[in-house]
Each structure stands twice: as structure tokens, then as C-alpha cells.
Amino acid sequence: MSGEHYDETLRVRLDAHPTARTMAVARSAMMKGETIVTATPLSTALLPEQKGRRCDFCHILKAGNIQLFKCSGCASYWYCGSQCDSQAWSAHHKRICKFWPRYVASTAYDQLPSHLRMDAILLSQLGAQYSTFDASSPALRTLFALMPSKSLPSSLPSIPITLPAASRSRYEEVYHRFANNNFILHSHLVSFGHGIYPLASRLFNHSCTPNAVVRYVIAREKPVQMQVVALRDIREEEEVCIPYIDPALPLEDRDRALDVSYGFRCTCPLCTFQRHIKPSTDPTNLTSAMPLLKEFTGCFLTQSPPRQDTLREFNAIPEALHSLFNSTILPNLAEAFSQASHNGSYATALDEGLNLLALYILIYPPNYPQTGLHALEVAKTAWNAIIIEQGPTRAGYTDRQLMTVALWYLAVATHVLGVMGREGDEGGPLTEIEVLQGLVRDELASNSAA
């Protein structure tokens, strides 16, 4: 940490960590839903499929009142107005604009795997902005304080800038900080770009049982801000961790991804638990595990599900549920729910949806956004059953029961997603929840009046 200085008003401070070099610890207790750190990007870039859909500077989505204008020089960057155009122009675009069309059409660029193309774009923008990457620049100081990645190819990708010979090693130093430090930007939890946020990279380690997550704030004419938000109450001196990867991936996949991209083995409570259990692969165990899982997590169609705000004690999970940690179970349940939602009866879809929700609740830490998104799916399934399906395939559910189920799971979705709060573009799951709640309540009122 020598020479590094971080704002004393930050809600976390850096302490030594036995294997991760340093960790961010809470200076004081924080409540779930609080913003822990707000970070500004050094550079961001849109995924290819988002080009022309979002402004290349502020990443706002094209909409009725927001039009995009193509850069007349390269015809590859789009802006929502002259403010964004001139901010991008003076930051980096004026130095790469005329080379860009030939660059993105080049074989060297074309042959890069998609994630390295994103890195090449970010490196081009940064090179255009900082030229020699003078380490004394305050904006770059935190970037150079980051740990270099072990996984990037040793050679620099081709970029549309003539490298000053004396600065080549500087470019390499920057590039070697990419793989383990870049963030995937998302709106409503759907990816739209990549970004470099040195402060957040410098501060936060990974955990598969994180107590914080990242959300993005898109505002017109401003770079996309990152906010790190507490998922549960955090004690003073507790380490604040975010997930680098999806905690519900199979343990082997998490191990591989964290080793290859970040060079460490996770020792969080979920990984520790999963490493010491020996999940049975016997299908009969699985059949008996599902009802027990619903009971253990409280996911029923007959009673309101509980809310959970504290991290589960994984060692208290009964052995009969260990088979659910087999790598195939979650993808199979997700597939069964998707199949039933599209082709099956809504009664089957509801049942499969609840199985999947119960498994999410078992695996994910409290208030993890994916759990909230799926609770919303369960509520939508109940609502679809009311408005679309009549007759025997309803398996005996009355409209009233289905409306009650929809409201219960909307309440779960609100509880969970309300913690992370709104992110990205207008609308999103919290708005969807409000709309559906209104529809169900109206229907319930007219059903009662009838």
C-alpha cells in the first residue's frame, strides 16, 4: 500500500489480507441497501451488439426522446448529443477516429476472441487518452496499484495507435491489469459493456457469499457510475466482498474461472462447505430431496415464503439436501422450468419454478438479485395461469389462490431486489413488480366484489 492514498471519507479502508494482498473492511456498520462506494470509470466500451443502440459516451439507451448521431469521421461511435460527442472527442476519440474503421475491419482485430476485442478497445481508448501512461497522473495511480493478471496473452493486441517506443512496457503494464480488473456493465442485470473502475478493483475481493453487489447508474452526458451496495447488514471491521462470478455456478466451474482469470482459490463459506460434502448422484435421493428443499427454504404455494436477511449456516443444511449441490441439478431445474413455462401447464411451471427458487434460496446469499428476478418469474407464472389458462390443467388452483401466490412471490421479489435497488435504464424489474402488483390487486378486488 506504500504511496497509495485513498479518500478518508470512503466507507471502507484497506487492511492486509493473508492471501489477497489487501481487503476492504467496513469503517463502521452499514445497513443492507446502503451504497458503500461510488466509482467513476477510467474507460468504458459497449458490447458489439449494443453499438448504435446506446450512446458510446454515457451509454444511455436510444428511446423516443433520445436519438443517436453517428460520428461523421469513423461512423462507428454514436452519441446522444453534442455534449457526449465533445466529451468523448476530447478524452480519446480525436486520436483514434480516423484510424478506427480500418482497425475494426483488420484481420488482427477480427481474429481476437470477443473478450480480448473488448480489452483492445479499452486499451485503444486509454492509450488515446493517456498516451505515455505517465504514472504520476492521479487518474492512473490507482490503476497501476492493481495486481497484474496472470492470464492475459503476453503480447499486446494490435491497437490503432502508434506506440511511443519508450512507453511499450507501460502499455503492457496497463494491459496486464485488464483480465482480473475489468467489470461487465449491466442494466437490469443484463450486460451491455465493459469498464475499468480502478478504485473498485483496488478495494474489493471476491466471495461466493458476497455481502455486497455492484450496480450501474446510467445518466445522460455522464460516464456510467458504479455503486457497490450492501446486500445485508455489515458489521464494523467486516470485510466487504463482491462476486466476480455467479455463485450458483458449479463449484468446479467457479474454481476454474477464479484460478484462470484471477489466480486464487476461494475459501468462502459456500466453497468450504461444497468442498467437504460428497453429494450423492443417485436419482432417488434427488426425488426425495425436492419436497425437503421446499420445506427447508419455506417455498410453498400454500403459505407465504419467509424473508431471509442473514447468511445461511451451510453446515446446518441436512445431508439429504447435499445431492442438490451436484453440478447438473440447477441447470436441469432451470431447463425444466423453462420447458414447462413454454410448453407445459402453468401448474407444472409453478411447481418447477418453486423448485428452482428454493434452490436459489439455498445457494445464493441473502438478497442476491438473481433470487429476486426468479421470484418475479414465479409470480408472473401464477398471473399467466389466471389470465390464460382455464380448465383441468390448472390442477385445482382457483383464481384467488393464484392471485395470492402471485402477491406472495412479488413481495419476495420486492424484498430482494429492493436491496440492490434500481440500476441502469429506466424501468426494469422493480417497475415490472409494481405494475404486476397493481394488476393482481385490481383483479383480487374485482374478484372479491363479484
Ligand SMILES: C[S@@+](CC[C@H](N)C(=O)[O-])C[C@H]1O[C@@H](n2cnc3c(N)ncnc32)[C@H](O)[C@@H]1O
Ligand atoms: C480486483 S483485485 C482485488 C484487490 C486485491 N486484493 C488487491 O490487493 O489489489 C483481484 C485480485 O485480488 C485477489 N483476490 C480477490 N479475491 C480474493 C479471494 N477471495 N481470495 C484470494 N485472493 C483474492 C486475486 O489476486 C485477484 O486477482
